[in-house]
Amino acid sequence: MQRMHTLNKYERLKSKKLIERLFKEGNRFSVFPFKVVVLAGSFENSSSPVQFGISVPNKVVPKAVNRNRIKRQVREAWRQNKLSLYEQLQKTETSADGQVIQLCVMLIFTSKKACTFDFIQRKLRKVIFQLGEHYG
RNA sequence: UCGCAUCGCAUGCUAUCGCUGGCUCAAGGGCGGUUUUCUUGUGAAAUUGACCCGAUGGGCGAGAGGAAAGUCCGGACAGUGUAGAGCGACCACACCACCUAACUGGUGGGACUUUGUGUAAUGCGAAGGACAGCGAGUGCCAUAGAAAAUUUCCUUUUCCGCCUUUUUUAUAGGCGGGAAUGAGGGUGAGAACCCGACUAAUGGUCGGGCUGUUUUCUGGUGACGGGAAACAGGGGCAAACCUUGUGGGCUGAAAGCUCAAAUAGGCUAAGAGGCUCAGUAUUAUUUAUAUGCUGGGCGACCUGCUGCUCGCAGGUUCUUGGUGGGUAGAGCGUUAGAGGCGUAUGGCGACAUGCGUACUAGAUAAAUGAUAGCACCGGGUGAAAUUUUUAAAGUAGCUCGGACAGAAUUCGGCUUAUCGCGAUGCGGUUUU
RNA sequence: GAUCCUGUAGCUCAGCUGGUAGAGCAUAUCACUUUUAAUGAUAGGGUCCUGGGUUCGAGCCCCAGCGGGAUCA
Secondary structure (H helix, E strand, O other): OOOOOOOOHHHEOOOHHHHHHHHHHOEEEEEOOEEEEEEEEOOOOOOOOEEEEEEOOOOOOOOHHHHHHHHHHHHHHHHHHOHHHHHHHHHHHHHOOOOOOEEEEEEEEOOOOOOOHHHHHHHHHHHHHHHHHHHO
16 A cells, blocks of 8 residues: 555456446445445456446436536545555455455436535445445 | 718726746656666666656746627638539529628619709709519418409490380380400409590590510610610519529537547457267277267247247357457647738729738636726716906816726628717808 | 437317317315215316428428437347
């Protein structure tokens, strides 16, 4: 765990197949501006503990500029706050029988209004806390 | 100071933390070569390479728009196909000349309509438009009106017949029939081109004007403008069907090309394969038996012929190997271009040509940023010190705002959205 | 990226090749009923998505825009 505040290719959810599987089999819960879909298991295409994706529906935010901005803000917040989740996952890995647990997380943004960065960050911390409770 | 038109710009800097792809250095791994060592096995270690990978760490430089948008046109490119060949259908366009790779784009011009202004008069300026054809055909023109298009309802003119009045004829009136005509008839968006003279009449003739066609002279590359003669008077609608002319093959990067796992299915090769009868061949041979081939019947399943039954026709299973197609996925297409900037020449202009110059966005659940601070620009409000007629100053400060909008193969246009700023030109108002 | 359809009353839809914009449900009032529902009668309610154009006259024809929806791996 040298550099934590990064978000490179292999920490992002990119495989179309995996996303389809995630939506078919994953568990769902929601924290107000987000709907979260999670799938636990071990995936071969990446060594990262968590693969993360954000989706903003076209119907909720009609303009592409605003959609991009929300995605960037959420990605930024995730980047800065994912550290605690990673630590919890590593703890369980070492204490249990060495089975690697990886998570796929997809956030769906559902608020129609634009939010400030602070608000998004607070809510995202709550999401990460809940993920840690369930899988950590 | 306000408005219009055209052109240009589209807030910047710093700090912290990040993203994408490129080059490069270094760890690390793979592969190959060489050497050493031993317990001789394709083991271990070391070293090396214009080699490959590289999710790790440095360094360097790059990274959204004028509309990236809408997807409304036209290309490039790709596939199909032979189609920079014809015909038909369908679609698009339509004054002229030019520009362009091309266009429904652009530039310049012509006629028309509207409008402003001015003159004795011709004029001058601005704006507008899909400005071929209804003097080919078909269709439509509600209500109103006689009639909405080779007019015929009334009135009018004239001729014939009958009746009435009258001594009779004539005249006058009425009725019926024939002919002529389009002057008049509440209308309507639109009414048979308009005015005058002659006459039975409104016809016809003559004169003048308007419009159109043909011929001709003239200016212009041309649309068209100016004049003369003859003929004609046929209302509007083609953003009604349509006619004429011109152009277009169709499909779009989710195009398309290459590599390619598992499963299922296709084709093909080999092997095995329900019961029974007949014929035939081989082995063996006295028969019988075994195997192969051909044909028939029976049984099971599927499909079709009519929904069901009968009947008829066709087909059939398993194992292994090969093969081509091809899905998930990956790569290419994929970023340098009919391009930008400067300058010279030609052209009224769109633009063309020559020379010089600088380049490099390339993502794919989709990068090009997030947070904070400062500056800058614009609007509103609005001091004080100081000097003092007044200026300082619409300054400082406070406050609000900084738009529209995010590449997705690419280029040229069009359209739409847009806080503002600057330049040029034209016009208005105020002051000097 | 490409292609296509659609917009009319509060809702669902008609409106033929242009000539005074309609139906059903809903709403309001009245009648019926002890009351409600159902039923009957009456009434109100329209930017025909927006802006231009053609025409004497556009819901309809043409152009541009805005909104909604669908299809193509």
